[in-house]
Amino acid sequence: MDFRKLISFGKTSFVVSLPKSWVTKNKLKKGDLIALEEKENELLLSPKTEKTKSEPKEIIIDISKLNTDDIKRRIIPAYINNNNTIIVKGDDLEEKAKEVRDILQNLMALEIMEQTANKIVARDLLNMEKISVPGLIKKMDIITRDMIADSKTSFEEDHYENIHHRDEDVNRLQFLVFRAVKCAFDDPKVMKAYSMNSEQLLGIWRLSELIEKVADETKRITKYIQECKLKPSEKKQILELYGKIEKLYVDSMKNYYKGNRENLLNLASEKKKLIKECNELIKKNYGKQGFGNNIIEKLINMIRASHNVGRIIYS
Incomplete structure (x- = not known):
């Protein structure tokens, strides 16, 4: 937990500084509006942002010489970490294609969009909000x-x-x-x-x-x-x-x-x-x-x- 000192600002207001990491994470700059919501003994701060789509995330996974369990250990965390596109490649992909497809199709709202001899591309169809x-x-x-x-x-x-x-x-x-x-x-x-x-x-x-x-x-x-x-x-x-x-x-x-x-x-x-x-x-x-x-x-x-x-x- 981080503590900040309350500073008096004029006769009717007080000021508290915001952590730079939070400002950076929320892509805020000087002059941007911050929404305040009072909840019992808490004050909830959130950035007042326009509804914009987040940048899609993509990951490339090389499965060359990996067994089925090792492939799972790479694909499932890629899905959990909100990668919108998962590209699976490998020198021996053709012989492992069925296993890879089974793993991808076992994840909710993930669709295989493309498959070649050395590449399988899957994209999610989810609106996480x-x-x-x-x-x-x-x-x-x-x-x-x-x-x-x-x-x-x-x-x-x-x-x-x-x-x-x-x-x-x-x-x-x-x-x-x-x-x-x-x-x-x-x-x-x-x-x-x-x-x-x-x-x-x-x-x-x-x-x-x-x-x-x-x-x-x-x-x-x-x-x-x-x-x-x-x-x-x-x-x-x-x-x-x-x-x-x-x-x-x-x-x-x-x-x-x-x-x-x-x-x-x-x-x-x-x-x-x-x-x-x-x-x-x-x-x-x-x-x-x-x-x-x-x-x-x-x-x-x-x-x-x-x-x-x-x-x-x-x-």
């Missing part, structure tokens, strides 16, 4: 709730492929949340359009990570359910525990939306109780061949992620 960040979070949450509901029935039916695809949908939405948050920090006009401050945006970033974690563990639990050979009594024990953890996640999200700090503080005590139940179940069945300890370990991760949703509000 019109993105609803809370709307993206709600979509992630709804998909994740449905994944959990279907995962619980996987002892009887095979839902793994379906859940795996929905987990990819959650990932796509998370990447767009990351992109929106980074765009808001880089462009004050976008932050103003979102009607959110820096603290709220950081909370949204963290929340998207937690929802994605729950979705990811749901996918893994479903896979382990398919592999385990459990007795009916053992399935019942795990399903009862799974149901309690599902409730913790749903209640945490509902109270997050309401901003109900008191309810979230009350829910916080559920974490230790549920982890204790998980550990007791592992201990009770330790060494039993085929018992789903892998499932329970992933359930513990879901408990922790669900608990941390509340911490965004009450911490």
Whole structure:
């Protein structure tokens, strides 16, 4: 936090200097107007700018001799960092073209505009000021709730492929949340359009990570359910525990939306109780061949992620 000294200016006004970095970032000059908005004990300053389009950003990525994971590690951050045009080149691009196309097409609102033997060009079709960040979070949450509901029935039916695809949908939405948050920090006009401050945006970033974690563990639990050979009594024990953890996640999200700090503080005590139940179940069945300890370990991760949703509000 930066502190500035208040200077008296005449009988009715006071003056405070602005950080040069902020003035430069917002491309302000002497004589430009600054908008002031009073909020309780805060005074919000923003540049009064005309609606102009930001300069489009472009990045060239050379994928020569890179494997699929390394290519992902370059393309996805390029998307998150708001590059409007992503150009992928490489000596061996022709043989990797399908992998590159799959990665690009798995990112929301990114269209492949051109493809040759040694170049693929993708451009985004997004107006970042019109993105609803809370709307993206709600979509992630709804998909994740449905994944959990279907995962619980996987002892009887095979839902793994379906859940795996929905987990990819959650990932796509998370990447767009990351992109929106980074765009808001880089462009004050976008932050103003979102009607959110820096603290709220950081909370949204963290929340998207937690929802994605729950979705990811749901996918893994479903896979382990398919592999385990459990007795009916053992399935019942795990399903009862799974149901309690599902409730913790749903209640945490509902109270997050309401901003109900008191309810979230009350829910916080559920974490230790549920982890204790998980550990007791592992201990009770330790060494039993085929018992789903892998499932329970992933359930513990879901408990922790669900608990941390509340911490965004009450911490």
